Amino acid sequence: MRRPEPAGRRLARLPLPIETRRLRLRLPAARDVPALQASFRDPRTARAAGAPLHSALERRDPARMVRRTAREYRAGEHLSLSVVVREGDRCVGRVGLRGLDWNWRKVESLSYWVDPGSWNRGLATEASWALCDAAFRRLGLRRIGSQALEPNLASRAVLRKLGFVEEGREREAVVVRGRAMDMLLFGLLRGELRRPPAVGPP
Ligand SMILES: CC(C)(COP(=O)(O)OP(=O)(O)OC[C@H]1O[C@@H](n2cnc3c(N)ncnc32)[C@H](O)[C@@H]1OP(=O)(O)O)[C@@H](O)C(=O)NCCC(=O)NCCS
Numbered sequence: 001m002r003r004p005e006p007a008g009r010r011l012a013r014l015p016l017p018i019e020t021r022r023l024r025l026r027l028p029a030a031r032d033v034p035a036l037q038a039s040f041r042d043p044r045t046a047r048a049a050g051a052p053l054h055s056a057l058e059r060r061d062p063a064r065m066v067r068r069t070a071r072e073y074r075a076g077e078h079l080s081l082s083v084v085v086r087e088g089d090r091c092v093g094r095v096g097l098r099g100l101d102w103n104w105r106k107v108e109s110l111s112y113w114v115d116p117g118s119w120n121r122g123l124a125t126e127a128s129w130a131l132c133d134a135a136f137r138r139l140g141l142r143r144i145g146s147q148a149l150e151p152n153l154a155s156r157a158v159l160r161k162l163g164f165v166e167e168g169r170e171r172e173a174v175v176v177r178g179r180a181m182d183m184l185l186f187g188l189l190r191g192e193l194r195r196p197p198a199v200g201p202p
Pocket residue numbers: 044045046048049050111112113114115118119120121122123124125126147148152153154155157158161
């Protein structure tokens with residue numbers, strides 16, 4: 001009987017970096033740390049997401065996050081990519097696929113964040129579209145899941161623009177500053193990804 005291919009080798013089939021008109025998506029590198037540090041300290045990111053996106057340890061020392069994502073990539077468990085504006089090679093965020101399930105060819109969660117200084121320019125949509133397209137075409141995934149807190153309208157807009165379908169709701173999934181919030185659950189099947197987003201100037 002043939003042994004299944006190791007997960008790390010399957011993930012390595014995805015050609016990196018992924019390039020779009022404005023962006024380059026590549027594995028996080030030490031040179032991204034100063035930009036990550038500034039983003040992590042910006043309270044608008046955690047406020048919009050509902051909670052900090054990283055552990056306190058990684059917020060203090062983003063180099064830990066760079067090392068962790070390299071380990072997870074080698075193991076084929078999760079993929080986390082820096083979102084870099086090609087013009088000027090500026091790291092402005094992150095996009096990732098968490099919880100790769102090679103048995104069922106699906107992923108638990110598409111995740112993304114963009115530095116508040118670059119919001120509403122279509123960057124999260126452009127990066128996420130390119131990653132979903134590559135995941136369906138190059139990794140053979142059938143399904144990509146995602147979640148957004150109900151009040152996170154920007155995140156819900158990104159998913160809607162990509163073609164994600166709202167599939168359910170986890171009631172009172174988190175409590176932030178005493179306020180209970182529902183988590184909306186989304187899914188995207190191969191063939192449901194919309195056409196590439198029209199992009200603005202660099
Ligand atoms: C969610 C996030 C990644 C979006 O990044 P972005 O690069 O600004 O996203 P885009 O520009 O591609 O799209 C944003 C959309 O949200 C819409 N939007 C933004 N704020 C909004 C609000 N308060 N109400 C309604 N829509 C809003 C924008 O109008 C845009 O939609 P449109 O193109 O139809 O006009 C960014 O806000 C972020 O990093 N938030 C904090 C982290 C987070 O919440 N991550 C997701 C959950 S883990």
